[in-house]
Amino acid sequence: MLFDLSGMDILGLTLTAIFGFAVGKLRRTQSAECKTAERDMQRAKAIIQEFEGIAAQLQQAVQQHQQQVVQFKERVNAASQGKRNANWDDFSIEAERILKPTLALADQVARAYDQIKQQSNVLVNLQESRIDALTGVGNRRMFDQSLASFRALFNRYGKHFSLAIIDLDHFKKINDTHGHLHGDNALSTVGALLRDMARETDIVARYGGEEFVILMPETPLGGACLFCERVRLAIETKLKVTASIGVASTENYGITDELVHAADQALYQAKEAGRNRVFLSDSDGCSLVEISESDPSQHSKSDTIDAELAVS
Secondary structure, eight states: OOOOTHHHHHHHHHHHHHHHHHHHHHGGGOOTTOHHHHHHHHHHHHHHHHHHHHHHHHHHHHHHHHHHHHHHHHHHHHHHTTSSOOOHHHHHHHHHHHHHHHHHHHHHHHHHHHHHHHHHHHHHHHHHTTBOTTTSSBOHHHHHHHHHHHHHHHHHHOOOEEEEEEEETTHHHHHHHHOHHHHHHHHHHHHHHHHHHSOTTSEEEEEETTEEEEEEETOOHHHHHHHHHHHHHHHHHHHSOOEEEEEEETTTOOSHHHHHHHHHHHHHHHHHTTSSOEEEEETTEEEEOOOOTTOGGGSOHHHHHHHHHHHO
16 A cells, blocks of 8 residues: 555654744743743754654655655556566565565654654753743743843843732641642642732743732833732632732842842731732832723823733
């Protein structure tokens, strides 16, 4: 029988999908300032080249084998129609000769599949090394590398961004009262909610323990505060737990360490003020975020637009 080369098309589409998935996830952390991310990206590109080499070898082997099968079929058809003398012994010998490379090709395809599966696992591991297994959001490594990337864009092009640190209130009590499985479920649910509310360009990560962080590119402090207030309300109403949030922006803190410290201080003030609150940190210090979305006097039109962008 003839080999259907559409299988090679499926292989190509599969490799394209794998590459798109890996690069689509990895590209968020790529930066001249992030050497680790660059090394991972180079590794991914090298794996793709291996994929292409495997596909080319299979393509060549299939084409050669197909030519042999086509020629054999033509000779059999000619003999069956009386156009040439039929030497069926010769045909049997030739069929056996063609069968051997068929078996070899099947073995080559099997080996190629194993190679692709192995290298695909490497690509997945590259991504999983940046994902928190429990919550499904980024881990501390992703956050640190993304923060460096955002900082590089800020230094070069003045692209401001905001940072929010989110801490679940009384989380130790949740673990002590309901057990760690319940606590893990709460963390997982919060992670899913944050992923759902954040933009595609935002970076959501687990900072450690019951703390999460969100990096919001090209989002001013006002927009970030409104977004965080919506997050706080969503956690309280949908998940029946509460969270305290601290927010800061490069509008006021141009140095990375100062930005993280400012957001952390705002979070501390939110805790001290009674929890279940959003506090911001700016050049005037830390203050409570009080936003009534139905009252336009609470924030400017530009802040409303920026906030809508932050949750679109």
